[in-house]
Amino acid sequence: MIASGQTPLAVSLAATAASLLLLFVVFELIRSRRLRERYALLWVLTGLVLLVLSAWRGGLNVIAGWFGVSTYPPAVLFAVALLFVLAVLLHYSTVISKLADQNVILAQRVALLELEVSARSETGPESLPDAVAAPEAPAS
Amino acid sequence: MRRIAIIPAFNEQDAIGAVIDELIAFDPDVDVLVVDDGSHDETADRARQHGARVISLPFNLGIGGAVQTGFRYAAQCGYELAIRVDGDGQHDPAELGPLLDIVVSGQADVCVGSRFAGAEGYRSSATRRVGIRILARTVSLLTAQRLTDTTSGFQVLNRRAIVLFAADYPHDYPEVEAAVMAHKHRLQLAEAPVRMRERAAGRSSIRGARTVYYMAKVMLAIVIGSLRRKATPLEDA
Numbered sequence: 001m002i003a004s005g006q007t008p009l010a011v012s013l014a015a016t017a018a019s020l021l022l023l024f025v026v027f028e029l030i031r032s033r034r035l036r037e038r039y040a041l042l043w044v045l046t047g048l049v050l051l052v053l054s055a056w057r058g059g060l061n062v063i064a065g066w067f068g069v070s071t072y073p074p075a076v077l078f079a080v081a082l083l084f085v086l087a088v089l090l091h092y093s094t095v096i097s098k099l100a101d102q103n104v105i106l107a108q109r110v111a112l113l114e115l116e117v118s119a120r121s122e123t124g125p126e127s128l129p130d131a132v133a134a135p136e137a138p139a140s
Numbered sequence: 141m142r143r144i145a146i147i148p149a150f151n152e153q154d155a156i157g158a159v160i161d162e163l164i165a166f167d168p169d170v171d172v173l174v175v176d177d178g179s180h181d182e183t184a185d186r187a188r189q190h191g192a193r194v195i196s197l198p199f200n201l202g203i204g205g206a207v208q209t210g211f212r213y214a215a216q217c218g219y220e221l222a223i224r225v226d227g228d229g230q231h232d233p234a235e236l237g238p239l240l241d242i243v244v245s246g247q248a249d250v251c252v253g254s255r256f257a258g259a260e261g262y263r264s265s266a267t268r269r270v271g272i273r274i275l276a277r278t279v280s281l282l283t284a285q286r287l288t289d290t291t292s293g294f295q296v297l298n299r300r301a302i303v304l305f306a307a308d309y310p311h312d313y314p315e316v317e318a319a320v321m322a323h324k325h326r327l328q329l330a331e332a333p334v335r336m337r338e339r340a341a342g343r344s345s346i347r348g349a350r351t352v353y354y355m356a357k358v359m360l361a362i363v364i365g366s367l368r369r370k371a372t373p374l375e376d377a
Contacts, residue, residue, distance in 0.1 A: 027364060030360070030361075030364045031364050031367055031368055033368075036311060037311075037357050037360050037361040037364070038311060038312060038357060040360065041353070041356055041357060041360065044360065101199075102198075102199050105198050105199055106198060109198045
């Protein structure tokens with residue numbers, strides 16, 4: 001077995017500080033209501049995992065050993081960080097897709113309501129077209 | 141006193157009719173509002189047939205958004221009292237008496253029907269009970285008041301609470317966070333023991349992996365929520 005490398009203390013300290021900063025910023029964004037808890041959970045998880053891996057050098061060295069990254073354990077830290085960033089991005093892609101779908105439904109609803117309102121104001125409430133019905137809800 | 145029953149309902153076509161009938165049987169003068177949270181079934185039609193006013197949301201907002209729609213309506217229409225009942229038939233309107241007494245007499249702004257405050261037990265899975273317990277303990281700590289059932293959606297609220305929640309209400313699963321919020325705004329909370337029934341139809345929306353999400357999200361929300369100052373400036377109604 002090759003003698004495994006150690007995580008330099010400076011790297012560990014810097015990464016710990018960065019993780020703490022990330023967590024602090026996320027919490028502050030939630031507190032000031034600029035980030036909803038729902039969308040913050042993945043960030044909190046990211047921050048916590050990175051914090052543990054940064055601060056606990058022994059653990060990082062062991063995990064690096066499992067993957068055969070024995071020369072430079074912090075590489076595992078970067079890989080994990082990258083994975084989490086990918087997960088967050090993918091999560092946001094699904095969120096944006098849902099928002100786009102809802103936006104279409106809202107626009108259609110508003111247009112139908114406008115039609116109904118203008119029909120009412122032109123001809124009085126008695127002669128409303130029956131066709132103005134609520135649109136179908138999307139399959140979720 | 142003008143009062144409104146707010147029933148959020150998502151795909152509750154088999155239960156909603158009975159819920160409305162029971163409410164009107166308990167209190168013939170109550171206005172019943174069903175907030176149809178983007179149901180794919182006959183919920184809205186059934187509710188109308190049973191004499192409720194129905195607001196149909198264009199898509200599913202989750203229970204928080206649906207209930208807040210009801211509070212907005214109640215605030216706008218000047219209701220002095222709101223009764224919150226779930227659409228699945230778990231809550232028996234016949235149990236409302238003590239809750240109403242506490243709010244009408246001014247002992248509290250919000251009174252929650254608790255499954256655990258009384259002697260009679262509530263049958264539920266062990267994990268669910270543990271979850272409910274943890275949340276109740278945390279909220280009790282944050283509000284400096286003993287609360288046993290912070291996830292209950294069986295509540296009576298006065299005008300002050302209606303106005304607050306119309307302006308600002310938590311998303312997704314709102315009850316736990318709403319309790320902390322109400323405390324922050326110096327609203328008085330109270331509990332009264334109630335019996336709850338098994339669901340008449342449908343399934344709980346919180347199950348499986350959702351439980352983990354729910355617990356994590358709610359804990360995060362209440363811990364950070366308790367660090368907030370007043371969420372929004374509240375005018376006294």
